[in-house]
Amino acid sequence: MKKKMTKLERGEALTGYLFILPQMAGFIVLVLVPLVMVFTYSFESRNLLFGNMGFTGLDNYKTLIGDDLFYMTLKNTVIFSLGVVPLNLVLSLALALYLGSASTGTKIVRSVIFLPVITSGVAWAIVFTYLFQGGEAGPINYILSLIGIEGPNWLHEKGWAMFAVVVSRVLKNLGTNVLIFMGAVMNLPQDVLEAGRIDGATRPILFWKIKLPLLMPSILMVMIVTVIGSMRVFDTIKLMTDGGPEGSTMVLVYYIYHQAFRTFNIGYASTIAVVLFFIVLLLTIAQWALRRRASYYED
Amino acid sequence: MRSSLKMRVLCALLALLMLSVPVMAGGSQESGSTSSGPVRIKIATWTSNPDQIALLQSFVDEFAAKEGIEVAAEFESIEFGEYNTKLSLELQGSQAPDVFWVLETSAPAFIESGLLAPLDAELAEYNPEDLSAKAMELWQKDGVTYAVPFSTSPFFMIYNADLFAAAGIDTPDKLVAEGKWDWNAFRAASKAIKDATGVWGYQTVDGGGYDVRILHNLCPIIRSYGGDAWTNDGQILINTPESVEAVQLFHDMVYVDGSVVPPGDQSDFFSGAAAMTAAQVSRVSKLTDVDFAWGVAPMPAGPMGDVPITGQAGIGAFSKGKNVDVAKKLVAYMTNEECVARMAGIWPPARYSVLESPDFLTSQPLLTADQMSMAVAGSIETGRVLPSHVMYPQIEVESRIVWDRLWNPNADVQAVLDGVAEVYAKYIK
Numbered sequence: 040m041k042k043k044m045t046k047l048e049r050g051e052a053l054t055g056y057l058f059i060l061p062q063m064a065g066f067i068v069l070v071l072v073p074l075v076m077v078f079t080y081s082f083e084s085r086n087l088l089f090g091n092m093g094f095t096g097l098d099n100y101k102t103l104i105g106d107d108l109f110y111m112t113l114k115n116t117v118i119f120s121l122g123v124v125p126l127n128l129v130l131s132l133a134l135a136l137y138l139g140s141a142s143t144g145t146k147i148v149r150s151v152i153f154l155p156v157i158t159s160g161v162a163w164a165i166v167f168t169y170l171f172q173g174g175e176a177g178p179i180n181y182i183l184s185l186i187g188i189e190g191p192n193w194l195h196e197k198g199w200a201m202f203a204v205v206v207s208r209v210l211k212n213l214g215t216n217v218l219i220f221m222g223a224v225m226n227l228p229q230d231v232l233e234a235g236r237i238d239g240a241t242r243p244i245l246f247w248k249i250k251l252p253l254l255m256p257s258i259l260m261v262m263i264v265t266v267i268g269s270m271r272v273f274d275t276i277k278l279m280t281d282g283g284p285e286g287s288t289m290v291l292v293y294y295i296y297h298q299a300f301r302t303f304n305i306g307y308a309s310t311i312a313v314v315l316f317f318i319v320l321l322l323t324i325a326q327w328a329l330r331r332r333a334s335y336y337e338d
Numbered sequence: 339m340r341s342s343l344k345m346r347v348l349c350a351l352l353a354l355l356m357l358s359v360p361v362m363a364g365g366s367q368e369s370g371s372t373s374s375g376p377v378r379i380k381i382a383t384w385t386s387n388p389d390q391i392a393l394l395q396s397f398v399d400e401f402a403a404k405e406g407i408e409v410a411a412e413f414e415s416i417e418f419g420e421y422n423t424k425l426s427l428e429l430q431g432s433q434a435p436d437v438f439w440v441l442e443t444s445a446p447a448f449i450e451s452g453l454l455a456p457l458d459a460e461l462a463e464y465n466p467e468d469l470s471a472k473a474m475e476l477w478q479k480d481g482v483t484y485a486v487p488f489s490t491s492p493f494f495m496i497y498n499a500d501l502f503a504a505a506g507i508d509t510p511d512k513l514v515a516e517g518k519w520d521w522n523a524f525r526a527a528s529k530a531i532k533d534a535t536g537v538w539g540y541q542t543v544d545g546g547g548y549d550v551r552i553l554h555n556l557c558p559i560i561r562s563y564g565g566d567a568w569t570n571d572g573q574i575l576i577n578t579p580e581s582v583e584a585v586q587l588f589h590d591m592v593y594v595d596g597s598v599v600p601p602g603d604q605s606d607f608f609s610g611a612a613a614m615t616a617a618q619v620s621r622v623s624k625l626t627d628v629d630f631a632w633g634v635a636p637m638p639a640g641p642m643g644d645v646p647i648t649g650q651a652g653i654g655a656f657s658k659g660k661n662v663d664v665a666k667k668l669v670a671y672m673t674n675e676e677c678v679a680r681m682a683g684i685w686p687p688a689r690y691s692v693l694e695s696p697d698f699l700t701s702q703p704l705l706t707a708d709q710m711s712m713a714v715a716g717s718i719e720t721g722r723v724l725p726s727h728v729m730y731p732q733i734e735v736e737s738r739i740v741w742d743r744l745w746n747p748n749a750d751v752q753a754v755l756d757g758v759a760e761v762y763a764k765y766i767k
Contacts (some may be wrong), residue, residue, distance in 0.1 A: 087426040088451035108736070173602035195548075195602040195745060281549065284601075286739040300423040302731040303447075 074316075080309035082196035099310035109311065111286055112294040115201070118292055120269040122205035127265050128258065131213050135220030136250075149221075160211065164278035167207040168194065171279070197287045200280050204288050208275050212268065216261050223257035224250075259330040263323055270319050278337035291315050376408035377664050382425055382435035390684060394672070401671040409664070419550075422731075430454055432505035434656055434667040440485050442650040445476050446728040454484035455657040460670035461486070465691075468675065473688035476723055477652050485654030486673040489685030491618040492717030493543065493558065495524075495638070499631040501613040502527070505534035510614070510635035514712065521584075522560055524614075524638040525591050531613045532597040538605055540598035541612035544621075547599040552741055553724050558585040558616070558647050562640025567725045567762070573760045577755040584640065585744070586751045593747040601745045618649055620684050623706045632714040634705065638703045648721035651685070686714060691761055693718060729765040737761040 043053070081099055085094040103109050134152060138145045155163060170178050173192030180190030193203040227250060235249045251258075273292050276282060282289035282297070289297070291311065299308035347633040381394065391582045402409040414435060416424045422444055428434050440448050449455050458466070461483060470485070477485045495510055502509045507530050513519040528539025528682050542548065544557065547555030553567055560566060565581030568574045575581055605611035608624045616637065625632055653672060655665035678687035683701035692698055699707035699715065726731060740757040743749060 086445055086451075087430060090430070090451075108739075138752040169604070171602075172604060173600060176603050176605060192600070192602045283549065283738070286742070289739075297735055300426070301735055303426055304732075317358060320596065 058092060068151050072218070077309045078161070078318075081313045082305050083306045083309075084311070085298070085306035087305055089303075091148050099307050101315065102307060103310055108286070108289075108294065109228070112289050112291050115288060116270060116288075116290040116292075118167075119205060119208075119272065119288075121265060122201065123269040124262065124265050125270075126205065126209045127213060127216060128262060130209065131216035132220050132254070132258065134213070134217045134245075138217070138221055139224035149217070152217050155211045156214040158211075160274040161210050161278060162232055164207065164275050165222050167203070167275075168279050171203045171207075181313050194280050195284050197285055200284055204279055207279065208269070208272060211275070216265065219261055220257060223254050227253055245277055256330065259326060263326045264332075266326065267319055270315065270322075291318075339501045340580070344549065357375045357510050360616040376410040377661050378410050378412065378468065379437060379477045379661060379665060379668060380412045380414060380433075380435040381430070382414045382416060382438035384416055384418040384439060393680065393684075397672045397677050398668065401652050401668050404671070405664075407664070409668075424658060429656065434659060435700060436656055436659040436661050437669055438654065439488075439650045439654065440652040440654055442476060442652070443487065443712045443726055443730045443734070444724055445650075445652060446636040446726050447730065448654070449477075449484045450728045453657055454654040454661075454668050455662055457483045457486065457655065457666055457669060460666045461673075464670055468689045468691050469705065470688045470690060470693075471662065473612045473650070476650060476726060477481050477654075479513050484650035486669060487650045487688045488673055488678065488681060489620075490648055490718060491620065491650075491686045492714060492721040493616045493618055493637060494646065494713035494717055495614055495635045496607065496617050496622075496625070497635065498607070498610065498612075499633050501531050501535055501537055501630070503631075505531045505613075507531070507634055509634050510638075511712070514635050519635060521562065522585055525597075526594065528591060528597040530596040532595070533614075537610075538599045538603075538612040539595075539614060540591070541599040541605065541607045541615045543616040545599070545604065545606065548745055549738065549741075552738070554647055554649070555616070556585060556588060557724060558637045558645060559588055560647035561647075561722070562638070562642050562697055563725065564640075564642045568727075569725065572766055574766060576762060577759040579753065582752050582755055589744065589749065589751055592745075597652075617704055619686060619705075622702060634709050635711050636717055644717075644720055646717040646721040648718065648723050650723050655761070686718060727766060733762060 082094060082096060084095045084098070086092065134148075138149060171193035172178075173180065173190075173195055175181055175184060177190065177193070179193070182188040191199045193199045231249060232245065232298070235245050240248065268291075271292055272290055273296065276288055276290055276293045277296070280288040282293050292315070295308045295311050295315070298304045298311060341394055345639075381392075381399070385391065394413065395411060398409055398411040415535070418561050421439075422441060425438060426434070440454070461469075466483075470490070471546045473487050474483065477483060477487060494520055499509055504557055505527075507527055508516075510519055510524075510527070513523050513527075524540075530539060531539045542555045543551045546552075557567060560576075560581045563580045563584035565584055566575040566576050568576065579596055588598075599605045600610055606613035607613075608628060610628070631756075638644070653669055655662060655669050673689075675689055675691050676691050678685075679692045679695070679701075680689065680698065683696050683703065684691055686694065686698075693715065696707075699710040702710060705714070737758050740754065740761055743757065744751065744754045
């Protein structure tokens with residue numbers, strides 16, 4: 040039988056609730072209510088100029104099923120994520136392992152790697168747009184020309200544009216993951232590593248058989264965050280390519296923006312947003328399940 | 339123990355108070371705005387030029403004095419690229435402007451949506467017959483006027499005379515005088531300059547000719563060859579032989595001659611990195627600080643003559659605004675003969691009385707009367723606005739993906755334009 044709360048316990052509970060009230064109020068007003076509104080709008084013919092033109096049931100979802108642009112942007116989002124996530128994870132883990140073992144110069148390298156994270160995303164994208172200019176006007180192409188390579192028109196050629204956007208995005212966010220991995224690397228149990236060394240484990244074996252399994256919870260956590268981040272990319276795309284050329288860098292979030300604020304079709308944009316919400320939710324659940332399975336020592 | 343609990347309850351109440359203060363402050367602000375006092379008019383524009391805002395403010399002051407009311411005007415400058423997005427959001431919320439500028443391409447959608455108030459009763463006071471019927475077409479529906487074009491500004495060519503001299507070729511205005519200023523002469527001049535000086539021959543309008551300004555860039559050539567994007571009666575002409583020939587000419591300039599600033603290159607005419615660009619009167623102020631000699635000329639002619647693009651911008655009143663009656667009167671006042679005459683040097687007007695006045699030709703201090711007459715006044719007569727449609731935003735977004743295929747050296751111009759025509763056909767019936 041549940042024990043009845045004393046007056047003191049009730050007072051403490053009330054205090055707790057009052058403390059979380061500001062946070063909860065913010066969550067309800069800024070997250071929960073908009074989320075419910077997006078779900079509602081997805082069943083309406085709602086336009087920014089014309090207002091709500093009525094409940095349309097599943098019409099927006101039927102439109103989405105036949106929308107070639109939706110499938111194109113979905114494919115682009117997958118390509119973007121497949122570019123960003125592995126590159127980011129491998130580079131940040133390698134840097135974290137290096138910085139965790141190096142004895143000199145780590146503070147400077149750490150600062151340099153973290154600098155892009157605190158740089159404005161807009162400024163970063165503008166600088167990279169300049170760097171990736173086509174012809175010899177672009178600094179990257181100029182450097183390539185010095186070694187006899189004619190660089191492409193990075194942001195205006197299909198294929199290269201996505202590459203340029205991925206590179207820009209990876210370099211921008213690398214620092215955060217490096218810091219997380221460094222924390223994990225520094226907290227590796229030294230006795231286990233020492234035991235491995237005494238048993239004659241070489242450096243590759245030490246990495247693959249001991250360090251990597253021990254780092255797996257951090258890797259999977261970073262992977263979840265990076266995947267979600269890559270699905271929500273907006274500023275880099277808007278400023279560097281505006282979704283072009285030929286829609287090759289138009290990702291889902293940018294398509295939602297186009298539908299909502301360029302063609303004013305809020306109802307349909309909400310439908311795509313709902314689909315994106317479920318995609319991210321499913322991916323997160325899948326990765327979370329993987330985390331429990333792959334992290335052998337985690338409860 | 340008791341004092342500890344008291345302290346926690348006190349802390350929690352303080353947190354609650356902190357949360358409630360902004361809410362209450364917001365509430366008091368709201369109630370303050372509804373108190374009696376001057377009529378508050380919010381005016382949304384895409385200019386942030388202080389001189390231009392001051393000019394608009396002077397119109398508001400004069401209007402208030404004329405009406406015998408107190409008007410507190412708040413100008414909101416929205417960045418051009420985000421103008422429609424932000425304006426449409428504001429019009430659905432509580433921060434809506436009472437008076438706002440409207441882009442020509444958005445005019446049909448804004449009129450259809452009912453967000454613009456009818457203005458005919460207010461305009462009646464200011465000689466509406468003086469407004470060019472051709473210029474007003476876009477802003478009227480079923481004989482009702484929903485906005486007034488405060489700017490009917492043709493695109494013309496600005497050129498760097500030093501680069502023409504360096505290449506040893508005739509300037510565009512000389513070719514105009516000889517009747518030789520056509521697209522082939524333009525192409526030849528652009529290539530000659532690139533070959534002789536290494537500097538680009540031409541930069542598209544505002545550098546956006548490959549994407550956001552694609553129709554501004556291509557339509558002058560297409561129309562002067564006898565083609566068009568589409569017509570108001572629903573004919574799609576973007577893939578006709580005339581349109582294809584015109585677009586092929588521009589494509590060859592970019593990829594065969596290599597004389598046009600290509601996609602992705604940020605070289606700018608006003609910094610001396612290109613010899614010619616298409617521009618409007620409002621861009622002329624950027625020539626104040628350039629360190630080269632310059633001149634202006636009308637857009638080159640094609641087989642069908644000189645068909646420049648006229649850029650229009652309208653001003654209207656929000657039909658659901660709190661002060662809609664005052665807003666409508668203000669719009670009518672701001673577009674009267676006297677006000678548009680004072681704006682004419684920046685935004686060429688749609689009023690015959692001003693356009694035909696000798697003062698108009700001297701209204702832009704950086705241009706001579708001859709230049710104004712040749713490049714601006716003459717083009718207002720022959721110019722046409724871009725094609726418009728109530729679904730223009732959708733058309734623009736979808737066709738852009740197809741247009742992008744044009745910007746590579748091996749593009750099949752006919753195939754790309756067929757693709758664009760397919761997109762147009764989805765919306766234009």
